[in-house]
Amino acid sequence: MRLALIAHDEKKPDLISFAEERQADLERFELMATGTTGQRLIDATGLDIERKQSGPLGGDMQIGAEIASETCDGVIFLRDPLTAQPHEPDISALLRICDVHQTPLATNLASADAVLDELIRQLDGEE
Numbered sequence: 001m002r003l004a005l006i007a008h009d010e011k012k013p014d015l016i017s018f019a020e021e022r023q024a025d026l027e028r029f030e031l032m033a034t035g036t037t038g039q040r041l042i043d044a045t046g047l048d049i050e051r052k053q054s055g056p057l058g059g060d061m062q063i064g065a066e067i068a069s070e071t072c073d074g075v076i077f078l079r080d081p082l083t084a085q086p087h088e089p090d091i092s093a094l095l096r097i098c099d100v101h102q103t104p105l106a107t108n109l110a111s112a113d114a115v116l117d118e119l120i121r122q123l124d125g126e127e
């Protein structure tokens, strides 16, 4: 099962803490991330993560393409709702394509655990 991890700059510390807490669970997935998020997570946890482009350079669109191809099963995207992003259209497109394909999506820390728990439940069912 493939899972995407993304965080805006203000939320990267939260995502790193989340990944440290849930590292054993995250290791069960094929992970992908936008460029800077991926590097920060790799540095902090050593998790094996496929890095796409940085978000403003097209990383959200690359993850959106994975969702459109149904090669990504869930997204944890800790958005910063208080800072304008230059690539807002890409972000909107990513959220939209998740809805189009019924892809589980968490956009804040409060729902990240819930999405990961549900994907783990599905993984356990597959085994």
Ligand SMILES: O=C(CO)COP(=O)(O)O
Pocket (backbone or CB within 6 Å): 006, 007, 008, 009, 033, 034, 035, 036, 037, 038, 053, 054, 055, 056, 059, 060, 091
């Ligand atoms: O901007 C992002 C998502 O919209 C995240 O990109 P980075 O992980 O490269 O910072």
